[in-house]
Amino acid sequence: xxxxxxxxxxxxxxxxxxxxxxxxxxxxxxxxxxxxxxxxxxxxxxxxxxxxxxxxxxxxxxxxxxxxxxxxxxxxxxxxxxxxxxxxxxxxxxxxxxxxxxxxxxxxxxxxxxxxxxxxxxxxxxxxxxxxxxxxxxxxxxxxxxxxxxxxxxxx
Numbered sequence: 001x002x003x004x005x006x007x008x009x010x011x012x013x014x015x016x017x018x019x020x021x022x023x024x025x026x027x028x029x030x031x032x033x034x035x036x037x038x039x040x041x042x043x044x045x046x047x048x049x050x051x052x053x054x055x056x057x058x059x060x061x062x063x064x065x066x067x068x069x070x071x072x073x074x075x076x077x078x079x080x081x082x083x084x085x086x087x088x089x090x091x092x093x094x095x096x097x098x099x100x101x102x103x104x105x106x107x108x109x110x111x112x113x114x115x116x117x118x119x120x121x122x123x124x125x126x127x128x129x130x131x132x133x134x135x136x137x138x139x140x141x142x143x144x145x146x147x148x149x150x151x152x153x154x155x156x
Contacts, residue, residue: 008122009153015111016147020140024133027144035111036093039144045102047072048135048143057126057149071133072100111148124154 002011017037019027027039048071054064074088075098092098093108128149132142 004155007155009155011151011153012111013126013149013151015149017145018147019144020138020142022140023135023138023143030108037109037111038106039109040106041102041104044104045135045143046100048102048133050074051132051134051142052129054127054129057128063127068134075100109146122152124152126151 002009004010015037017027017029017039019025019039023041023043023045025040025042028037030036030038049067050069050071051067052064052069053062053067055062090112091109093110098107126149128147130145130147132145134142
């Protein structure tokens, strides 16, 4: 998928999803669905935090980092963080927004990134954006992660 906004072209090269197989049993692409992903929450999540990190792919230099965002505060009021709120709205399927506590069941997300999510001052190049959901109760470094690799090109 290639998107354009003014003098910027944006393309998603890949999306990898991983989980801890404990609090989140699986997190994968829905077969034959294109942009749809599914995950199953196995245990109630009363509280969680979110980390978002954008790195330059080649050097792994951190360009943007937001860690330990209170997940429940964010879900209750996504507009608190404009950039993050816009990403969340893109991921949600059929307006099925999440509420805390996150109950055990199967959930869906769509990998529908929009060029509007990227600021005009975003430099060209190849980048990776990771979004990790963390819980103190989990033994792993995170309960689920989405890792996008994407490219920004300036159009002359």
